[in-house]
Amino acid sequence: MAQHGSLPVTVSPGPVDEAGRRRRVRRTAILFAVIAAAFYLGFIALMLLRGAK
């Protein structure tokens, strides 16, 4: 274990919920991709609606 001064720099990894983290990563990435797509399509749709009036 690396040391700096009197403090241990790293800690032993405890039981990590790797599957849970992967699920959270995937979910966050998809959420923000959907938000980005909504902004893209939303502005084009707004312009189409404005033109249709």
Next chain:
Amino acid sequence: MAEPQAHAAAHADEHDHKPHGWRRWVYATNHKDIGTMYLVFACTMFFIGGAMAMVIRLELFKPGLQFVDPQFFNSMTTMHALIMIFGAVMPGWTGLANWMIPMQVGAPDMALPRLNNFSFWILPFAFTLLISSLFVPGGAPAGGWTMYPPLILQTGASFPMLIFAVHLMGASSILGAINVVVTIMNMRAPGMTLLRMPLFVWSWLITAYLLIAVMPVLAGAVTMLLTDHFFGTTFFTAAGGGDPVMFQHIFWFFGHPEVYILILPAFGIVSEIIPTFSRKPLFGYETMVYAVASIAFLSFIVWAHHMFTVGMPLAAQLFFMLSTMLIAVPTGVKVFNWTATMWKGSLSFEPPMLFALAFLFLFTIGGFSGLMLAMVPADYQYQDTYFVVAHFHYVLVPGAIFAMMAGVYYWLPKWTGRMYDQKLATWHFWLSTIFVNVLFFPQHFLGLAGMPRRIPDYAVQFTDWNMVSSIGAFGFGLSQLLFPYIIIKCIRAGQPIGNRAWEGAHGLEWELPSPPPYHSWTTPPSDAVIARGAAH
């Protein structure tokens, strides 16, 4: 060794097989390799965009047409802006984010390494496409980086190249931003709470939210330009019932947050450097976070200050004027906090601190001229003059670019394990700071005297200050050659240094060896170390 540790160690060993040769870079998934590629790319684009600026200033050295024809001059202004904004500053920040965010939050890498590779490798294709438009019939786009219709619709064969390149740049930025958000939200070490994160990470988190919200808006706008040009739609064509001014609204709904995308990471870096070289904790850490968030929020409701002269109701003019002025409040909080951090500190003036201090003074000048431009009646006078050029160059050159250089000089010893030639870097600083003012300060006078922007020729009364400005440009351009030289010299022959390159530096990155291991925190940092690093 306990079972989980043995497994973790074996896992780390397996992943520490650093690929060699071209495969290391083409198939890169390591955040440090990708960060390095982003930074090298940004530096290359900085010099290409800079060469275009030299052409502009050469032509403007004296009145009359000297070296280039007006069409090529307009291509130079358009390409210079696109390359500097999307090719130099944005990838530069993404490079720093890739290098530093995992190390600063205690993560082994970015959350989505393959996406990271993809978002980088889009960029060389985008800029090859854009730059190669110089060689097609009709030349490169010349309608300005803002791409206003109907002018931009007159672009020749390079029009679809411009639109596709902008789409690619946007896609790269969105993917990069998603990666940053996902990393910060999910990969922080246990104990690294949001309010323990370094300011650079905070500023990038907020920047990433801005990117995800506004880059698709730009993509939507240029898609509609494309369909107007090739598919007979009339979104922005008045003859078909469309509205060219609507393009300006949509563009600036992207464009103003984009200004903050370019500058917020600079705030983060300066907030890291000033405490280090003042040997004091940052004054008002939480207010700094709230100030960055407030600036980001306000950036969405000020867009029309870029277009006061198109004609809009008085109420709208008042709203956009006042909301713009409101941004001075959180910005003032930040400038106050940086100053208060230095107050009674044990200051030293190494190159990163010098660049950060220049940022503080010169960015503030850009901020003040921004306030002048926010006033509607005054803006009617300043609109489309060199005063605007002076304003945004003060924000972006001694603002964003100086902060990026400060960041590179701050973290270069960590990245390479070697100290650079500080004397030479100090020369780089003084030459840059003197010449950047010789270059841009006279442009305020030119603008106030009425010299319009985006012209290759001008009336003779503007000659003297244009000559001064051009001399400043040549000096600034030449002095930037020192920057890559200092970095290469550092990598080849710098003095080896320890973990903590700077005496007053705090943060997790300084707990790692210099240079850091291929994967940064394969085992998470301890809570005590996180608490020490987060001593704001």
